[in-house]
Amino acid sequence: MRKHSQPQPREAFRKQGVMILVLIIAILCCVVAIGVIVVMDQIAHMRASETYSTMDTAQVGTSGATTSTEETSLITESSAAETTLPAVSETTPQATTTQSLPTIPSGITGPDLTGYVVVLDPGHQEKPNREQEPLSPTMSGSKDKVSAGTQGVATGRPEYEVNLEIGLLLRAYLEKLGCVVYMTRTENDVNISNIERAQFALSYSPDAYIRLHCDGSSDPNRKGIGVFVADTGKHKSKLVEWSDMLGEALSEATGAKYRGCFPSGRYSGLNWATDIPSFLLEMGYMTNKEEDLLLSDPDYQLKICAGIADFVSQMPLNPDRPKDLD
Ligand SMILES: [Zn+2]
Incomplete structure (x- = not known):
């Protein structure tokens, strides 16, 4: 053992x-x-x-x-x-490269915009700026230099990002039709106040200064296109008529409802740009699920561009623009 x-x-x-x-x-x-x-x-x-x-x-x-x-x-x-790698969600925008700018489909046609000059301001920026600046050259009061903007209920995307995405596409679209286009910003991480944007626009004496925004509301059913303009200034008598041209052209191109034109003294970015035809365009509601998804949809974005191109072609050329700025 x-x-x-x-x-x-x-x-x-x-x-x-x-x-x-x-x-x-x-x-x-x-x-x-x-x-x-x-x-x-x-x-x-x-x-x-x-x-x-x-x-x-x-x-x-x-x-x-x-x-x-x-x-x-x-x-x-x-x-x-x-x-x-697996494809990302279909709700994300179509571009996958990091370098190329948006391209416009070759079949796109539209009015001849040769001779037109447009300034686009994609509203807001990545980080809001709470510093104050004067509301208006003629009225008292102050306003945030750049407010925060809204956010998509379905996409989760911030407004500043969608505004720029559409702005870059719109620039390419208008340029394809012969228009000269200047943009206040081509990046999200900038710090440009609303007055500085207005001054940038004024320096080009454009035929239209279009501030691109998306709307937000506590009512999730609210949707449609709105145009805000200053209630004073050189073009006061024509602004509502021009706004209706913009809103209706956009409504026709997209099928969205045009809610109307709203003259107001509350927008510093408009009050400081009354010497040119200035419009704050609310392209749709990001607090409405349906419009939020559409605003990030490449086909719908092209319809927005078509509507704005149609509007630009109806605008009178700015007689105050020096020849060398054409
Ligand atoms: Zn906005």
């Missing part, structure tokens, strides 16, 4: 050792597997964020500018792996 009982502890010890080794290997495998899953998840997440930002920050070359080196390398890697 003693003869047989002696090797047993050694064998048991050896078995125990093997089991511990197997356990260590198994744990190591688990750690490696979890690591791979986490990295893949981060790559997929970074790609989704990058695609979501589309032609706003991305196309003007600022995507990832504030991210760490580690995140930047993930972005680069994810771009290279784009074809092998």
